[in-house]
Amino acid sequence: FSPSRGNVAFACSLEGWAFRLNDFAKLYAKKLNCNSESLQKALWGPYTYNAKTKKVTKIKASEEHKKPMFVQMVLDPIWQSYQILELQDNxxxxxxxxxRKLGISIQEKEIQRLE
Known part of the structure; x- marks a missing residue:
């Protein structure tokens, strides 16, 4: 099993969500104008994304402080989403x-359950 092959799902049963790496690869491939299959492999590999240069580079041993793309493009946005929701009354x-900001669709009936 390997997330880069799309045969591993990450999930939170308490919150009722799940995703595979290819879900994020497809989302970012549109924004970065690149191939989603290549991006899917990079998301699980030792690569980092430089937003200024818009380039994916392999993390060298001397660059251990750099965040892997999985953290940059998957874990950090999930964590930030939870933080935003904690701070909002509504x-x-x-x-x-x-x-809307992330470009994902959530059924209105699911959103209304939060009210």
Whole structure:
């Protein structure tokens, strides 16, 4: 099993969500104008993304301080989403705004459950 092959799912049963690496690869491939299959492999490999240069580079042993792409493009956004929701009084509005910003769709009935 390997996330880079798309045969591993990450999930939170308490919150009711799950994803595979290819879900994020497809999302970012559109934004970065690149191939989602290549991006999927890079997301699970020892690579980092430089937003200024818009380049993916392999993390060298001397660059251990750099965040891997999985952290940059998957874990950090999930963590930031939870932080935003914790700070908002109106969770439904926060979820709508966040989903728009991330370019993902959430059914309205799921959002209304938060009210």
């Amino acid at each position: 969770h439904a509005t926060a979820v709508r705004d966040l989903s």
